[in-house]
Ligand SMILES: Nc1ncnc2c1ncn2[C@@H]1O[C@H](COP(=O)(O)OP(=O)(O)OP(=O)(O)O)[C@@H](O)[C@H]1O
């Protein structure tokens with residue numbers, strides 16, 4: 001480890017210990033130990049100096065990333081944060097390549113295996129930034145460094161807002177499904193027409209219902225409209241939405257909406 005010997009690293013670990021506000025259970029501690037390899041620990045330590053007041057518990061453990069809660073500090077204001085830490089030793093990174101090649105923002109010729117993960121975090125940050133600026137409902141991006149992304153935490157009391165998948169059985173108790181579908185499509189339109197992005201993994205798993213509104217999360221794989229596969233990704237996204245809302249007796253023609261979107265893109269250009 002460049003610049004840090006074992007003693008310094010112990011200090012960092014102690015510092016991070018102090019950051020953890022609550023005594024976590026055995027499983028949480030195991031996950032911390034598993035994902036916070038030395039390199040990631042140092043990155044988290046650097047980020048924490050500026051943005052993290054207290055590190056909370058595990059929100060989610062996934063194939064590509066783990067998400068933690070943190071009491072954040074952004075521009076002098078307290079703000080709950082989601083800390084998304086991409087696994088460096090991810091087994092899924094080959095899939096990432098499909099979404100990176102063809103993206104003119106990243107020169108793939110010069111990139112090593114390890115760097116792909118860092119680029120992935122940067123890509124999610126930039127996608128979120130672009131979407132957020134265009135008024136799409138996404139968590140506000142805060143900062144990224146190497147394999148760690150900080151963003152607004154969508155939830156309350158450290159509990160993340162539910163996904164549409166979580167609510168599939170009792171969605172109608174929380175929201176009018178027809179209104180929700182409309183709002184999702186408005187957000188898709190803003191994402192595609194104004195931000196010129198396609199989510200490319202949109203489904204009930206990556207839409208959270210937060211304060212009664214749909215929010216798109218997990219934007220790492222989102223691509224620019226000029227990506228060679230963007231339209232087929234968009235079609236797949238729309239079909240996922242259509243399939244989900246069918247269960248609520250709502251008819252929505254993904255193909256028709258895709259054509260409408262294509263027309264609007266043409267007009268914008
Ligand atoms: N900004 C956020 N606010 C609150 N919760 C979040 C936020 N971002 C992510 N989460 C939680 O973490 C989970 C996983 O996040 P995300 O989908 O971005 O990562 P992932 O690597 O794709 O994980 P998976 O492989 O499980 O899909 C989400 O389903 C959600 O519960």
Ligand SMILES: [Mg+2]
Pocket residue numbers: 205206218
């Ligand atoms: Mg996800």
